[in-house]
Amino acid sequence: xxxxxxxxxxxxxxxxxxxxxxxxxxxxxxxxxxxxxxxxxxxxxxxxxxxxxxxxxxxxxxxxxxxxxxxxxxxxxxxxxxxxxxxxxxxxxxxxxxxxxxxxxxxxxxxxxxxxxxxxxxxxxxxxxxxxxxxxxxxxxxxxxxxxxxxxxxxxxxxxxxxxxxxxxxxxxxxxxxxxxxxxxxxxxxxxxxxxxxxxxxxxxxxxxxxxxxxxxxxxxxxxxxxxxxxxxxxxxxxxxxxxxxxxxxxxxxxxxxxxxxxxxxxxxxxxxxxxxxxxxxxxxxxxxxxxxxxxxxxxxxxxxxxxxxxxxxxxxxxxxxxxxxxxxxxxxxxxxxxxxxxxxxxxxxxxxxxxxxxxxxxxxxxxxxxxxxxxxxxxxxxxxxxxxxxxxxxxxxxxxx
Ligand SMILES: Cc1ncc(COP(=O)(O)O)c(C=O)c1O
Numbered sequence: 178x179x180x181x182x183x184x185x186x187x188x189x190x191x192x193x194x195x196x197x198x199x200x201x202x203x204x205x206x207x208x209x210x211x212x213x214x215x216x217x218x219x220x221x222x223x224x225x226x227x228x229x230x231x232x233x234x235x236x237x238x239x240x241x242x243x244x245x246x247x248x249x250x251x252x253x254x255x256x257x258x259x260x261x262x263x264x265x266x267x268x269x270x271x272x273x274x275x276x277x278x279x280x281x282x283x284x285x286x287x288x289x290x291x292x293x294x295x296x297x298x299x300x301x302x303x304x305x306x307x308x309x310x311x312x313x314x315x316x317x318x319x320x321x322x323x324x325x326x327x328x329x330x331x332x333x334x335x336x337x338x339x340x341x342x343x344x345x346x347x348x349x350x351x352x353x354x355x356x357x358x359x360x361x362x363x364x365x366x367x368x369x370x371x372x373x374x375x376x377x378x379x380x381x382x383x384x385x386x387x388x389x390x391x392x393x394x395x396x397x398x399x400x401x402x403x404x405x406x407x408x409x410x411x412x413x414x415x416x417x418x419x420x421x422x423x424x425x426x427x428x429x430x431x432x433x434x435x436x437x438x439x440x441x442x443x444x445x446x447x448x449x450x451x452x453x454x455x456x457x458x459x460x461x462x463x464x465x466x467x468x469x470x471x472x473x474x475x476x477x478x479x480x481x482x483x484x485x486x487x488x489x490x491x492x493x494x495x496x497x498x499x500x501x502x503x504x505x506x507x508x509x510x511x512x513x514x515x516x517x518x519x520x521x522x523x524x525x526x527x528x529x530x531x532x533x534x535x536x537x538x539x540x541x542x543x544x545x546x547x548x549x550x551x552x553x554x555x556x557x558x559x560x561x562x563x564x565x566x567x568x569x570x571x572x573x574x575x576x577x578x579x
Pocket of ligand 1: 212213214215240242243284310312313333334344345427515
């Protein structure tokens with residue numbers, strides 16, 4: 178069975194002195210948080226206290242994990258439009274800046290880099306903080322480095338690329354204030370992360386100790402290791418019913434949002450082979466992009482791979498997604514979605530209805546295919562074949578789709 182995200186396998190770690198430890202440097206300062214939600218929350222709270230402003234401009238295409246921290250920090254979201262090309266219009270966004278606005282969140286979707294320098298200078302004219310949300314990919318390639326050099330602050334969610342279960346990072350580029358240091362993560366949460374890592378290792382590693390453990394421990398026992406907290410593991414069951422599985426919910430939990438990253442997550446991340454992760458993702462993306470047969474039923478939302486991108490996923494625009502995703506899942510394609518559910522505050526008064534409608538259209542038609550480092554070339558080919566068979570030009574679905 179192919180997995181949508183990488184899992185912890187000790188054979189992929191490096192000795193720490195061999196690994197390219199991008200997190201070792203203290204310039205610019207990095208702050209470890211439990212996850213990306215925690216990073217956003219802590220930045221927004223510190224900025225609200227420093228500026229006494231409370232409006233945060235957020236992109237119309239988002240997932241609720243971007244908006245929950247805005248509300249939790251005592252701010253209020255207002256939305257700006259993101260087009261079908263995942264870009265925003267600088268002039269209309271600039272027109273929204275003013276004395277009530279505390280921050281703008283700009284998402285670098287799927288790891289693609291939007292030049293934020295013009296927006297940053299506009300933000301500076303109005304005393305507004307620009308938060309570069311690099312939660313989809315914390316890496317840039319050629320040369321390999323941390324992403325997020327353009328906002329006043331950048332936030333990362335490293336567990337989307339590296340198998341560290343959970344982790345977040347704040348990178349302070351150009352700010353005068355410092356967020357309050359996060360609290361130590363409670364012992365029970367530390368243990369939950371360790372248990373999930375142990376269970377993944379026992380289930381998937383091919384080192385002799387893990388294989389022996391797998392043979393000795395029965396499967397229910399291994400699975401019993403991961404009675405993890407709500408936010409660690411996807412909750413929604415994969416559903417066979419028409420309309421697909423209910424979207425996975427990643428809740429905002431104040432206790433962890435205020436905390437530092439788990440020690441075990443940091444341990445894994447410091448040893449993760451980031452060069453290999455980035456190179457494998459790039460190779461898988463290129464292969465998948467080349468093998469998919471695009472047509473009006475299936476368009477790429479992310480285009481050909483630029484040389485500096487370490488991709489989170491290959492994002493597609495599929496107008497009939499709700500009628501097709503459950504069939505692909507049933508066929509074993511490990512697809513996932515981003516922005517499938519938009520935050521309920523988007524539809525409340527104040528947001529222009531046509532902006533809401535266009536955001537919903539984007540949300541309803543986007544779908545992600547994984548390109549992570551643990552997928553082999555044969556598996557990528559298999560995935561492309563399955564998707565092409567259902568959606569590629571010449572397929573039954575393509576012919577029958579409106
Ligand atoms: C753009 C973006 N920002 C922030 C987050 C929150 O990251 P985390 O899940 O690590 O809390 C997500 C989560 O998917 C995201 O997609």
